[in-house]
Amino acid sequence: MYILLTYDVSTVTKAGEKRLRRVARICMDYGQRVQNSVFECKVNPAQLVEFRGKLLSIIDTATDSVRIYHLGKNWEQKVEHHGKNDDYNIDAPLIL
């Protein structure tokens, strides 16, 4: 399944800056960064449970937030991108 993951992590404190780095690093394990705090991820149900659990173990729920949008089929046709573009086709073969 495809999900869109967005987060806000408060960086008022050093601890917050550390949480932000850790959250971003975890998201990179599960998907493609398309904007600073926006990731498109292709995960199966078990991976989603794992992914969510890792994020929730890090964020401070009083100051930070994570939103997960479950994207439907053909979601790629329903996304517009304008401006600087860092993303790639999540299904394209990875050439090493």
Next chain:
Amino acid sequence: MYILLTYDVSTVTKAGEKRLRRVARICMDYGQRVQNSVFECKVNPAQLVEFRGKLLSIIDTATDSVRIYHLGKNWEQKVEHHGKNDDYNIDAPLIL
């Protein structure tokens, strides 16, 4: 129709900081801020054209980016929120 609008605006320069403020202000005219740079918007096709036009007239497409996700029906049932929660039900009556 419901859309999710996410943006990244480079704030390396004073001009960038100004662009960021203007983009956020325009987004607030069309929807609900759910995270710093994430807005859920309920717009008709004409409003979307207007909204998009305003944003694209502001951003610097070399350094900034705007993504628009067209959310399907029943999208509200496909969104998870964890942590600090600033949003409200976009369809709930506005009590002044």
